[in-house]
Amino acid sequence: MLLTTETMVLNMGPHHPSTHGVLRFILRTDGEVIHLCRPDIGYLHRGLEKIAEQLPYAHFMPYTDRLDYLAAMNCNLGYAITVEQAADIEVPPRAEYIRVLVAELNRIISHLISVGTFAMDIGAVTPFTHTIREREWVNDLFEELCGARLTYNYIRFGGVVFDLPEGFLDRLSHFLDYFEPRLEQYNRFISKNKIFKERLVGVAVISRQQALDYALVGPNLRASGIDWDLRRDEPYSVYGDLEFDVPIGTSEFGVMGDCYTRYWIRIWEMEQSVRILRQCIAKMPEGPYLNKSKRKLKVEPGEIYVRTEAPRGELGFYLISQGGIRPHRLKIRTGSFSAMSIVEELGSGLMVADLVALIASLDVVAPEVDR
Amino acid sequence: MENLVNDLFGQFAFLQKLGYVPTAAVVMLTCGLIVLNFFGVMSGLYTFFERKVAGWTNARRGPNRVGPYGLVQFMADGVKLILKEDIIPAAADRSIFKFAPYLLLLGTTLSFVVIPFGPKWIIGDLNVGVLYLLATGSFTVIGLIMAGWASNNKFALLGGMRSAAQIVSYEIPNALAILVVVLMAGTMSMQGIIRAQAGGIHHWFIFSSPFSFLAFFIYFISAIAEINRVPFDIPEAESELVAGYNIEYSAMRFGVFFAAEFGNIYVITAVAVTCFLGGWQVPFLDVGELGPVGRSFGSFMARPQVLMLLLLVALAATFLAWKALRAFVWDVRRKRAFFGSRFVRFHSELLVLGLVFAGGALVLALHLPLRAYLSTIYWAFFQYLLPFLVFFGKAMLLSFVVLWWRWTLPRLRVDQLMGVCWKYLTPMGFVCLVGQGFWMWLFS
Numbered sequence: 001m002l003l004t005t006e007t008m009v010l011n012m013g014p015h016h017p018s019t020h021g022v023l024r025f026i027l028r029t030d031g032e033v034i035h036l037c038r039p040d041i042g043y044l045h046r047g048l049e050k051i052a053e054q055l056p057y058a059h060f061m062p063y064t065d066r067l068d069y070l071a072a073m074n075c076n077l078g079y080a081i082t083v084e085q086a087a088d089i090e091v092p093p094r095a096e097y098i099r100v101l102v103a104e105l106n107r108i109i110s111h112l113i114s115v116g117t118f119a120m121d122i123g124a125v126t127p128f129t130h131t132i133r134e135r136e137w138v139n140d141l142f143e144e145l146c147g148a149r150l151t152y153n154y155i156r157f158g159g160v161v162f163d164l165p166e167g168f169l170d171r172l173s174h175f176l177d178y179f180e181p182r183l184e185q186y187n188r189f190i191s192k193n194k195i196f197k198e199r200l201v202g203v204a205v206i207s208r209q210q211a212l213d214y215a216l217v218g219p220n221l222r223a224s225g226i227d228w229d230l231r232r233d234e235p236y237s238v239y240g241d242l243e244f245d246v247p248i249g250t251s252e253f254g255v256m257g258d259c260y261t262r263y264w265i266r267i268w269e270m271e272q273s274v275r276i277l278r279q280c281i282a283k284m285p286e287g288p289y290l291n292k293s294k295r296k297l298k299v300e301p302g303e304i305y306v307r308t309e310a311p312r313g314e315l316g317f318y319l320i321s322q323g324g325i326r327p328h329r330l331k332i333r334t335g336s337f338s339a340m341s342i343v344e345e346l347g348s349g350l351m352v353a354d355l356v357a358l359i360a361s362l363d364v365v366a367p368e369v370d371r
Numbered sequence: 372m373e374n375l376v377n378d379l380f381g382q383f384a385f386l387q388k389l390g391y392v393p394t395a396a397v398v399m400l401t402c403g404l405i406v407l408n409f410f411g412v413m414s415g416l417y418t419f420f421e422r423k424v425a426g427w428t429n430a431r432r433g434p435n436r437v438g439p440y441g442l443v444q445f446m447a448d449g450v451k452l453i454l455k456e457d458i459i460p461a462a463a464d465r466s467i468f469k470f471a472p473y474l475l476l477l478g479t480t481l482s483f484v485v486i487p488f489g490p491k492w493i494i495g496d497l498n499v500g501v502l503y504l505l506a507t508g509s510f511t512v513i514g515l516i517m518a519g520w521a522s523n524n525k526f527a528l529l530g531g532m533r534s535a536a537q538i539v540s541y542e543i544p545n546a547l548a549i550l551v552v553v554l555m556a557g558t559m560s561m562q563g564i565i566r567a568q569a570g571g572i573h574h575w576f577i578f579s580s581p582f583s584f585l586a587f588f589i590y591f592i593s594a595i596a597e598i599n600r601v602p603f604d605i606p607e608a609e610s611e612l613v614a615g616y617n618i619e620y621s622a623m624r625f626g627v628f629f630a631a632e633f634g635n636i637y638v639i640t641a642v643a644v645t646c647f648l649g650g651w652q653v654p655f656l657d658v659g660e661l662g663p664v665g666r667s668f669g670s671f672m673a674r675p676q677v678l679m680l681l682l683l684v685a686l687a688a689t690f691l692a693w694k695a696l697r698a699f700v701w702d703v704r705r706k707r708a709f710f711g712s713r714f715v716r717f718h719s720e721l722l723v724l725g726l727v728f729a730g731g732a733l734v735l736a737l738h739l740p741l742r743a744y745l746s747t748i749y750w751a752f753f754q755y756l757l758p759f760l761v762f763f764g765k766a767m768l769l770s771f772v773v774l775w776w777r778w779t780l781p782r783l784r785v786d787q788l789m790g791v792c793w794k795y796l797t798p799m800g801f802v803c804l805v806g807q808g809f810w811m812w813l814f815s
Binding site for chain 1: 533609779
C-alpha cells in the first residue's frame with residue numbers, strides 16, 4: 001500500500017454522553033478503528049477509603065451510598081455485614097429479610113438503568129425512558145421506606161433503620177405484578193430487535209480465561225460462562241433459604257461472552273430478583289427490625305474481608321481494625337474497577353461505536369471505579 | 372409556473388385589467404415567498420411534530436406549554452437560538468465554518484423548487500425534475516464535510532467523514548429507485564410523473580408492479596439514510612460522536628443546520644409521494660379532469676364521490692360540534708371564565724368555522740353574487756386546496772414513519788451501514804430497474 005494514513009488521538013470523555021458518569025478514554029484511532037484504548041480514571045475520586053479511616057463506623061454508612069449511587073442499598077448491605085461480622089452483632093430475622101428485599105429491589109432498578117442506557121448507547125432512546133418509568137415506581141417505594149430516593153442510608157449495623165410501613169408488601173407485590181410482564185415487553189421492544197442484535201452479537205467477546213485473568217465479577221463474569229454467584233455459593237444474610245437460579249451466559253445467541261450475552265444476563269437477573277422478592281414477601285417474619293444492643297461500637301483488633309454480590313458484581317470490604325471506634329484501613333473492592341481494566345485489551349481493533357457498546361455492556365459506573 | 376399564472380389570469384377578471392406580465396411577476400414573487408415560508412414553518416413544525424412523537428413513544432407528553440397544544444414552541448426555540456451567543460472556536464477555519472450551514476440550507480431550499488403543491492402549483496416544473504432533486508440533494512454532503520472540517524474538532528471531522536461516505540453511497544440506490552419511476556412515467560418532470568399515475572390507487576406507481584413496489588422501499592430507506600435519520604444517523608450519533616459534524620456550532624448556526632435537516636424530511640417524503648404514492652392524486656377522484664368542469668356546478672355535485680366527501684365533512688363537523696358541546700358543558704358546570712374555558716382553549720378551530728359561516732351569512736345578507744363566489748370557492752378548493760391537502764397528508768403520513776423510526780430503532784454501525792447500501796440496496800435497485808424493464812416489455 002502506497003497510501004499511508006496517520007493515526008489520530010481522540011479524547012473521549014470525561015464529558016461525553018456515553019461514558020456513564022465521568023470516565024475518560026484516550027483512543028488512538030485510524031479513522032474509525034481503534035488501535036489503542038487507554039482508560040483514564042480518577043475524575044470522580046473522593047477518597048472514600050481515607051474518609052472511612054477518619055469516621056466512626058456508623059458514620060461511614062451514608063458514604064457507602066455514594067460508592068455506587070445506582071445500588072446504594074447493596075453497598076449499605078455489604079458494609080453493614082462487614083462491620084457486623086467484625087464486631088459480632090446479631091441481626092434479627094425480620095431485618096435480614098428486609099435487607100434482602102431492598103437489596104434485590106435495588107438490583108432490579110440498577111439493572112433497569114443499565115439496560116436502558118445500554119439501548120441509549122446503541123442509539124435507541126425510547127427504552128431508557130420506559131425503564132426510568134419503572135424505576136420511578138421503585139424510587140417511590142424506597143421513599144416510603146426511608147425518605148430518600150437515591151442515597152438511602154437505610155441499613156444499620158444489626159438491622160435496618162425503619163420498619164416496613166403499613167401495606168408496603170402489598171404495594172410491592174402490586175409493583176411486581178406490573179413489572180414482570182414489562183420485561184417481556186422490553187424483549188419485544190429492544191432485546192430482539194434486529195439492528196440491536198447486529199450491533200452486539202459477537203462484539204467484544206470476553207473468553208472464560210480473560211474473564212478470570214482480569215478478575216471480572218458479577219454479570220460480566222457470568223456472561224463468559226463462569227457459574228459463580230456469591231448469593232448462592234457463599235450465602236450471606238438469608239439468601240441460603242431462598243430459591244433462585246443463577247443465569248449463565250450461553251452461546252445461544254451466537255458467541256458466549258459478547259456484549260449481547262452481557263445484556264441478556266441482566267434481563268434474566270431481573271427475573272430472578274422478582275422471584276426472590278416474591279419469596280421475601282411470602283416469608284417475611286414478624287419481630288424486631290433492629291438489634292439495638294450495641295450502641296457504642298468498638299471493633300476488636302484484627303482483619304476481615306467480606307464480599308457480597310452487588311448488581312455490578314462482587315463488592316468486597318477489607319477491614320483492618322486496631323481497636324477503637326474507627327477502622328485502621330478500609331479497602332473497597334468493586335466490580336466496575338476490574339471491568340475497566342479489561343477495556344484496554346478488548347478495545348484495540350474495535351470501532352468507536354463498538355467501544356461505546358463495550359462500555360455499556362460492562363455496566364461501568366464511574367463512582368464505583370474511582371471511589 | 373406558467374400554468375398557475377394562466378389559471379389565475381383566466382379566473383380573475385381584475386388580473387386581466389392588470390396585464391399578463393405584471394400578473395406573472397406578482398404571482399411568481401408571491402408563490403416564491405409562500406413556498407420559502409412554507410419551508411421555514413414546516414421545519415419548525417417538524418421539530419414540534421418530532422417532539423410530540425417522541426413524547427408518545429417515550430411515555431411522556433412532549434411540548435404543551437407554549438401556544439395551543441404547544442404548537443408555537445418552535446418559535447420560542449427559534450427566538451432562543453437567535454438570542455444566544457454565537458461562538459466560533461478560535462482554531463476554526465472561520466470563513467468555511469460560517470458558510471457551511473448556509474450551503475446545507477441552500478441544498479434543501481433549492482429542492483423546494485420542484486416540489487409540487489397541486490396540479491398547477493409548482494415553482495418550476497423542470498423537465499429534469501427528479502435529476503435536479505438528486506443534484507440538490509448532494510449539496511448536503513458538501514455542507515456537512517465543510518462543517519466537519521472547519522470546526523477543527525476530531526468528533527466533527529469523524530462525523531463529516533461518516534456523512535460523506537454515507538450520503539455518497541446512498542445516492543446510488545436512491546437514484547436507481549427513482550430511475551424505475553422514470554422508466555414507468557417516461558418523464559423526469561415531477562408533474563409529469565404525477566399525471567402518469569392518474570386514475571385510482573392501482574395506478575399509483577407503488578402498486579403498479581412488484582418491482583416498483585420494491586423500489587419504493589429502496590427509495591425510502593436510502594432517502595432516510597441520505598438525510599441522516601435513525602437508524603442511519605451515524606454522522607451525528609450522540610452516544611458516539613457527541614453531536615457529530617455540528618458539535619462546535621451554537622446559536623442560530625446550529626438552528627440553521629436543524630432547519631435544513633427537518634426541511635429535508637419534507638423533501639424526501641414529498642418525493643416519495645410524488646414518485647410512488649400518486650402525488651396530489653386524490654383516491655377515487657380525478658382532480659385533473661375537473662379543469663373544464665369548473666363552472667358546471669350542479670352536475671359535479673351530483674357525483675357519488677363528491678357526496679361521499681360531503682358526508683365525511685358532515686361527520687367531521689358533527690364530531691367537532693359534539694366535542695365542543697361537551698367542553699362547553701364542562702365549562703358551564705365549573706363556571707369557567709370565557710377566556711380560560713376549555714371551549715376557547717381547545718376548540719379555537721370552531722372560531723374559524725364560525726367566521727366562515729359569518730362570511731356566508733354576510734354574502735347572503737348583502738345579496739352579493741353568490742354563484743360567482745361559489746364557483747370561485749369550488750375552483751380554489753378542487754384545484755388548489757384539496758390536492759394540496761392530499762399531497763400534504765400523504766407526506767405527513769410518511770413523515771410520521773420517519774419520526775417513529777427515529778424514536779424506536781437503534782443505530783447501525785458504520786460498516787454495517789455501508790453493507791446495507793452496497794450488499795443489499797444497490798443490487799436490489801439494479802434488479803428492480805432491469806425487472807421493471809422486462810415487466811413493461813411483457814405487459815405493454
